[in-house]
C-alpha cells in the first residue's frame with residue numbers, strides 16, 4: 001500500500017508566552033493520516049488548532065513534539081515544499097496585477113519560463129474558471145474570485161498535496177460551489193487535498209475523511225461514512241407511496257414489537273439547493289431577456 005500523503009503522529013504544539021507566563025497549548029497529541037488521493041477535512045471551533053496543524057504540515061511551524069510527515073519525509077524538510085501547495089486563510093495579493101499576471105508571477109517564482117509558464121497559466125485560469133477575468137486587476141475581483149486565484153497560485157508547481165485553510169471563507173454559495181467543484185476536479189486528478197472549513201455541509205459533501213478538533217484535541221476522526229452513519233436507525237425512501245401503502249407499512253412495523261415507527265414525511269432539499277436553483281433560473285431568465293433584447297434591437 002502507498003505511504004500516506006500525510007502522517008501526523010502524537011503532535012503537540014505550544015506557543016511560548018512572554019514574561020514567563022504559561023504559553024498557549026494549541027495542539028495536544030494529535031495523530032492522523034491522510035491517504036494519497038483523498039480529501040481530508042479538519043473542522044473545529046475558532047482557536048481549536050486547525051491553522052496551526054496546517055502550518056506545521058507545510059513547514060511554517062515546527063511541532064513542539066511528535067512527528068509530522070508529508071509523503072514519508074519530515075514536514076520541516078525543505079525538499080517537501082515542491083510537493084505542497086498552500087492557500088492561507090487570508091491570502092495577500094498585489095491588487096494592481098491582473099489575474100493572469102498574478103499566476104505568471106507565482107509560476108516564475110516556481111521556476112517556470114517561456115512556453116511552459118504560458119501553458120500552465122492558461123491551464124490554471126481555466127481550471128479555476130477565471131479565463132474571462134484574466135486581464136482584470138485583482139483590485140476589482142470579488143472575494144470568491146480572489147480565493148480562486150489563491151487556488152491557482154497554490155497549484156502552480158503541480159503539487160501532490162494541496163492545503164486549503166478556509167477556502168470558502170466569506171465566499172457566497174455560488175462561489176463556494178465553484179471552489180468545491182475545483183476540489184473535486186483536483187481529487188479526480190489524483191491530488192490529495194487537506195482543507196479546513198467552518199461550513200460543515202460542504203465538508204461533508206467533498207471530504208472522504210474528517211477530523212474534529214476541540215481545544216487542540218482530536219475528539220473524533222474517521223471516514224465520513226463511519227462518522228455520520230446512525231447505525232441504530234434505518235431509512236426507507238419511497239416514491240409514489242399511497243397513504244394506504246404507508247398505513248400498511250406502519251401496521252407491519254407496529255406488529256413487530258421491536259422496531260418503532262419514528263415518522264414519515266417528504267424529504268427536504270437543502271437551503272443551498274433551493275438558493276442555487278433560484279439564482280440559476282433567474283440568471284437563465286436574465287440571459288434570455290438580454291438575448292431577446294439584442295435580437296429585437298437588430
Ligand SMILES: Nc1ncnc2c1ncn2[C@@H]1O[C@H](COP(=O)(O)OP(=O)(O)OP(=O)(O)O)[C@@H](O)[C@H]1O
Pocket residue numbers: 015024025026044045046047048049050051052053089
Ligand atoms: N503564533 C502564535 N502565537 C501564540 N499563539 C498562537 C499563535 N498562533 C496560534 N496561536 C493560538 O493557538 C490556538 C490555535 O490557533 P489556530 O489559529 O490554529 O486555530 P484555528 O482552529 O485555525 O482557529 P480559526 O478557526 O479561528 O482560524 C489559538 O488559541 C491561538 O490564539
